[in-house]
Amino acid sequence: MKNTVLFGALAAAGLVAGAAQADTLGDVTDRGTLNCGVSTGLVGFAAPDANGVWQGFDVGVCRAVAAAVLGDPNAVNFVPTTGQTRFTALASGEVDMLARNTTWTFSRDTDLSFEFVGVNYYDGQGFMVPRDLGVSSAKELDGATVCIQTGTTTELNLADFFRVNNIEYTAVPIETNAEAQQQYLAGACDVYTTDASGLAATRATFEAPGDHVLLPEIVSKEPLGPLVRHGDNEWGDVVRWTLNALISAEELGVTSANVSELAGAAGDNPEVNRLLGTEGELGSYIGLDADWAARAIAAGGNYGELFEDNIGENTPIGLARGLNAQWTDGGLLYSPPFR
Amino acid sequence: MTTMTDPPSGGFRLSQLIYDSRYRSLTIQTVAMVLIMVLAFMLVSNIQTNLQAAGKDFDFGFLDRPAGYRIDPALIEYDIVNSTHARAALVGIVNTLVVAFLGCILATVIGVFAGVLRLSKNWLISRLMSVYVEGFRNVPLLLWIVAIYAVVTEGLSPPRAFKTGDAEMWFNESVALTNRYLTIPAPVLENGSTILLAIIAICFVLVVFFRKFARKKQEATGEILPVFWISLAIMVIPALLAYFVLGRPVSLDYPELGGFNFSGGIQIGAPMMALTLALALYTGAFIAEIVRAGILAVSKGQSEAAFALGLRPGRTMNLVILPQALRVIIPPMISQFLNLTKNSSLALAVGYNDVRATLGGTTINLTGKELEGTILLGLFYLALSLLISGVFNVYNNRVKLKER
Numbered sequence: 001m002k003n004t005v006l007f008g009a010l011a012a013a014g015l016v017a018g019a020a021q022a023d024t025l026g027d028v029t030d031r032g033t034l035n036c037g038v039s040t041g042l043v044g045f046a047a048p049d050a051n052g053v054w055q056g057f058d059v060g061v062c063r064a065v066a067a068a069v070l071g072d073p074n075a076v077n078f079v080p081t082t083g084q085t086r087f088t089a090l091a092s093g094e095v096d097m098l099a100r101n102t103t104w105t106f107s108r109d110t111d112l113s114f115e116f117v118g119v120n121y122y123d124g125q126g127f128m129v130p131r132d133l134g135v136s137s138a139k140e141l142d143g144a145t146v147c148i149q150t151g152t153t154t155e156l157n158l159a160d161f162f163r164v165n166n167i168e169y170t171a172v173p174i175e176t177n178a179e180a181q182q183q184y185l186a187g188a189c190d191v192y193t194t195d196a197s198g199l200a201a202t203r204a205t206f207e208a209p210g211d212h213v214l215l216p217e218i219v220s221k222e223p224l225g226p227l228v229r230h231g232d233n234e235w236g237d238v239v240r241w242t243l244n245a246l247i248s249a250e251e252l253g254v255t256s257a258n259v260s261e262l263a264g265a266a267g268d269n270p271e272v273n274r275l276l277g278t279e280g281e282l283g284s285y286i287g288l289d290a291d292w293a294a295r296a297i298a299a300g301g302n303y304g305e306l307f308e309d310n311i312g313e314n315t316p317i318g319l320a321r322g323l324n325a326q327w328t329d330g331g332l333l334y335s336p337p338f339r
Numbered sequence: 340m341t342t343m344t345d346p347p348s349g350g351f352r353l354s355q356l357i358y359d360s361r362y363r364s365l366t367i368q369t370v371a372m373v374l375i376m377v378l379a380f381m382l383v384s385n386i387q388t389n390l391q392a393a394g395k396d397f398d399f400g401f402l403d404r405p406a407g408y409r410i411d412p413a414l415i416e417y418d419i420v421n422s423t424h425a426r427a428a429l430v431g432i433v434n435t436l437v438v439a440f441l442g443c444i445l446a447t448v449i450g451v452f453a454g455v456l457r458l459s460k461n462w463l464i465s466r467l468m469s470v471y472v473e474g475f476r477n478v479p480l481l482l483w484i485v486a487i488y489a490v491v492t493e494g495l496s497p498p499r500a501f502k503t504g505d506a507e508m509w510f511n512e513s514v515a516l517t518n519r520y521l522t523i524p525a526p527v528l529e530n531g532s533t534i535l536l537a538i539i540a541i542c543f544v545l546v547v548f549f550r551k552f553a554r555k556k557q558e559a560t561g562e563i564l565p566v567f568w569i570s571l572a573i574m575v576i577p578a579l580l581a582y583f584v585l586g587r588p589v590s591l592d593y594p595e596l597g598g599f600n601f602s603g604g605i606q607i608g609a610p611m612m613a614l615t616l617a618l619a620l621y622t623g624a625f626i627a628e629i630v631r632a633g634i635l636a637v638s639k640g641q642s643e644a645a646f647a648l649g650l651r652p653g654r655t656m657n658l659v660i661l662p663q664a665l666r667v668i669i670p671p672m673i674s675q676f677l678n679l680t681k682n683s684s685l686a687l688a689v690g691y692n693d694v695r696a697t698l699g700g701t702t703i704n705l706t707g708k709e710l711e712g713t714i715l716l717g718l719f720y721l722a723l724s725l726l727i728s729g730v731f732n733v734y735n736n737r738v739k740l741k742e743r
Contacts, residue, residue, distance in 0.1 A: 022392065084704050091393055091707065112707035113394040133499070133599075144599040145519055150696070151704035159409050159419050170600070171409045172519075172610075173690045173701075183690075187497030188518050188609070190599045230394050 024096050024228070024235035025069065025287055033075045036062035037095035040080040040176045044201040044311040044319075045101055054078045058099040060306040061120060061226055064296040065097065065242045068288060073299035082175050083151035087112060090229060097239050099226040101195060103153040113230040117240035120225050120303075122323040122332050124218035125154050126196035128203060131211050133190060138217040142167040147180045147189035149173075154194050157220040177202060195222050197311065197319055204316040237286045245293040247335040248275055249302035251326050256301035263294040275338045282338060293338075303333065386710070399715075401706040402428070408701050410692045412608055424702045431697030432719065438615050438693065439680040439723075445619035446679060447672075450626025455656070457631050468627065475624035481685055483621055488613035488689040492518045498600050513593050520606040524591035531588035538581045539574075546570045610691035614683065622679040629671045633664035665738050673731040677724045684720075694719060 028034050038046035038058055046056040054076075063073040079095050086102065089095050091113070101123075102108075104116040129135045138161070148155050150173040162169050172189045174180040181202055184192040192199065196218060203209045226243060228236050249255070252272050254262055259276070266278040273279035277290030284290075300306050307324065311317045325331025356366045390397060402425040409419055413430045414437065457468035475483065495518040496506035508515045513524050553564040582589070594604030637660050645655040684695040695716065703712040 084700050087704060087707060088709055091395075091709070107705075141599070143597050143602065150701055155408050155701070156705075159407060163419065169409075170411050170519075172411075173687075173692065173696065175687065175690075183492060186492045186518060187499070188492040190499075231392065 022232050024232050025238055028069055028096055028235075032070065033077045034062065034066040034070065034097070035077045035079055035095045036065070037079050037081045037086055037089050037098040037100055038062065039100045040082055040178065042101065042177050042198055042201055043205050044315065044317040045197070046078070046099070055310070057121070057306055057310040058101065058226075060300040060310065061099040061243060061246075062097070063299045064246055065239055067299035068242045068245075068292040068296040069238060071295060073295075083149045084175065086151075087114070090114065090227065093229075096235070097226055097228045101198060101224045102227060103195075103222045104225050104227075105153060108227075114227045115230045115233075115236045116225050116227045117236055118225050118243045119223040119332075120243060121197060121223075123195040123197050123222040123224050125157050125193060125220040125222055126199050126218055127215040128184075128192045128199045128212055129190060129215060131213050135213075135215065138215045138219065139165050139167070141169065141191060143169070144190040145170045145172060145188070147172045147174055147183050147192045149177065149180060149194060150175065152194070153220070153222065158193055161217075161219045181205070195224065197224075197317075200319055201311065201317045204318070234287060238288065241286060242293075242296050244335040245275060245296050245338075246303040246306065247326075247333050248338060249293075249297045250304040250333075251328065251335065254297055254302060256298055256305055259294050259297045263291060271338055390710070395707065397710065399708075399711055401702070401708050401711070404706070406702065406705075408705070410697060412611070412692070424698070424706065427702060428694060428698035428715070431692055431694035434611075434691065435680075435683055435686075435693040435695075436723075438611060438618065438683045438686065438691070441615050442618040442622065442679050442683065443676050445615065446622040446626055446675070449619055449623030450675075451630050453623060453627035454630025455634070457627060458634060472624045472627050475621050476628070480617065480621045480682055481688060484614060484617040484685055484688055487617045488610065491609045491613050494518070498596065501596055501601075513591070515594060515601060517601070518609060519600070520608045521612060522594040522601045522604045522606045524593045525603070525605045527590050527592050529588050529590060531585040535578070535581050535585060535588055539578050542574050542577050546573050549573060608691070610686070610689040613689050614686050614691050618679050618682060621682075622675050625675050625678075626672060629668055629675065630664070633666075633668035634660055636667045637663045662738075666740055669731065669735045669738060673728050673735070676727055676731065680723060680727060681720055 036059075038054065038056075041047045042056070044056055046054060046058045049055045059076075059078070062076050062078065066076045067073040079089060081089050081095070081098070081100060086098055086100055087108075090098050099120075101121070102116075103123075104119065108114055109116055127138050127141070129141075135141065141162075146158060146169050148158060148171055155171075155173075158169070158171070172183060174183060177194070177198065180192055180194075183189055185206070192202070194202075196214065199214055203212050203214070206212060226239055228239055248271075249259075252269065252275065254272060254275065262272060263276040263278060266273045270279060274282055276294045277283055277292070281290060283292045286292075301309065304326075307319075307321065308314060311319045313320060321329070321331060323332050325333065327334040356362050403423050405420065406422055406424045406427040407419065408427070410417055410427060410430050412434065414433045415430060417426060417430045453468045453471055456464050457472065459465045459468075495516060498515075498517045498519065500506040501508065501515060501517070506515075506517075515522050549569060550566060553566050553569075557563055592603050594601040594606075641659055641663065642655050645659045650658065683693060684699075686693040687696045687700060690696075698712055698719075699716045703709050706712075
């Protein structure tokens with residue numbers, strides 16, 4: 001009897017652990033679709049539109065990888081994950097990659113056995129409060145009730161920030177951004193804290209965005225990026241260089257509009273030629289064909305286009321490039337060379 | 340003339356394992372055992388392979404690492420800097436136990452009332468109880484938890500409404516019901532309160548003795564004492580007298596509105612209220628049906644006999660029907676209590692930090708120890724359920740029909 005219970009528990013846990021195979025690239029190709037873990041709904045980053053089609057900045061990364069590997073940007077199966085379920089989903093093989101506003105940290109990279117392939121958004125944790133509270137600094141939040149998504153770095157940063165500043169707070173743990181928004185608007189918490197980009201995206205969906213202010217303090221570094229399982233370096237390379245291709249494309253002036261023309265024949269710029277496969281055979285090094293990067297760029301445009309279309313200043317979310325500008329424009333985006 | 344047939348001589352043949360009823364059950368058991376062991380081996384080796392492939396090990400060392408995340412409410416000491424994941428799990432366990440305990444008590448009260456009232460001859464009351472029972476029994480618990488929580492957070496005012504005067508405190512500025520918590524005055528024990536507590540304890544013992552005495556007297560003489568009123572008097576009057584004689588040793592700490600929230604007093608969080616209430620109402624509906632079935636299971640002749648002896652309906656219920664009904668009621672009640680306890684793990688839906696949310700949620704998320712965390716969580720619920728059913732089985736043995 002005792003054994004039965006133990007085996008039952010092991011069986012349940014075994015299902016969670018699932019089958020983690022080392023050849024993700026082969027699996028994706030055989031399957032014909034890419035399983036991409038995204039958030040449960042954060043407008044601008046990953047959310048289904050009115051027609052039920054997933055749209056957003058993180059979604060764009062998934063589509064680019066699908067286009068590079070499978071040749072079809074729509075061959076993606078989007079798996080919504082919460083802050084708590086995302087790592088289990090990736091570790092168990094339920095998804096092939098996560099593009100879900102996930103912060104690159106030491107323990108996630110090492111102890112949790114994941115592989116961050118780069119940074120697609122340099123962010124920091126901020127605070128949002130209703131304007132009529134009259135709060136102008138996060139340090140005035142002594143005694144406040146804070147809504148916070150569980151299983152996130154923000155949960156830990158918050159504890160650090162309030163401890164360092166010697167002020168007290170009460171935490172309301174929340175599973176998804178949508179729930180947090182509802183709790184915050186109902187006044188069940190005074191403050192909502194998450195990555196500043198997430199706050200801007202959330203505020204953009206409010207009826208009266210002007211009634212809410214983002215406090216000036218940015219209390220942490222939150223480099224958000226796509227990640228894959230540790231130990232499958234071939235697949236990690238594919239996702240890493242797809243992201244780098246998008247970033248390089250912006251730097252080199254390759255856009256979704258001119259990519260097919262540039263990929264048609266070798267041009268004057270050797271790096272563009274290598275990127276688009278008209279010169280050399282970089283694609284074969286990562287197990288793909290020569291046009292992989294051209295397809296990835298054609299899927300949703302280069303990094304800058306993805307940014308402007310989904311979260312840029314002309315969208316309701318209205319984020320400036322800031323740290324996320326190319327290094328040539330004083331930002332931090334810096335793709336290693338295609339050589 | 341008779342022919343003697345010899346028992347089949349010759350040795351043991353393999354086919355006997357299947358066709359000979361003496362060996363067949365042994366064969367089946369052996370095969371089943373082997374199958375189970377193969378399955379178990381496959382599971383364990385599958386887990387080992389996958390853990391290895393994922394670069395993970397199987398150890399419980401993560402429990403000793405500092406947790407670093409905040410838990411509200413923490414009813415035992417929990418320090419965000421130094422407390423370990425084990426401590427965080429313990430905080431969650433205490434929170435689970437609190438909700439399970441309060442929920443079971445509340446569910447029993449609600450269930451017994453609803454069950455008895457559903458048998459009422461009053462048409463309106465019995466129909467109202469039917470609506471309650473069917474409404475709660477037939478809608479998933481998670482929906483009720485979320486619905487009740489939504490009513491609390493959307494329907495009530497946030498604390499800042501109390502500042503602007505949009506909402507008012509009750510009972511002479513001492514109680515406030517906000518959409519975050521219910522805050523009530525907290526008792527503060529001052530000098531002399533130990534004496535007061537001692538007096539209350541002595542009164543309690545006196546009440547127990549008095550009830551024994553009243554029972555003996557009734558059995559000996561048939562005279563019935565007004566037990567309830569006398570017990571109440573013994574409990575209340577000396578305590579009140581002592582309270583004033585000792586110079587009011589217990590004062591109240593009233594909640595006060597600070598910058599964002601009320602401070603002082605006791606705060607009962609909205610998630611906990613919503614969760615406990617939803618669990619109690621949901622399980623109460625099932626208990627109501629169990630109670631009704633138990634009462635209906637007592638033959639009508641019993642109540643008729645009691646009426647014939649001149650017992651009033653209330654006494655008939657308390658002295659004749661319920662004691663017999665309890666024998667039918669207790670066993671299924673135990674499984675309802677187990678259900679309620681396990682259902683409390685839905686707490687995450689309303690952001691209540693039970694053990695599923697701390698050990699099974701944030702800790703797993705931070706440490707990546709899904710297997711270990713899930714096993715521990717399962718073992719905890721298993722142990723708790725066995726404990727509850729053990730305790731109630733002891734009680735059941737006391738009330739069940741004694742056959743001599």
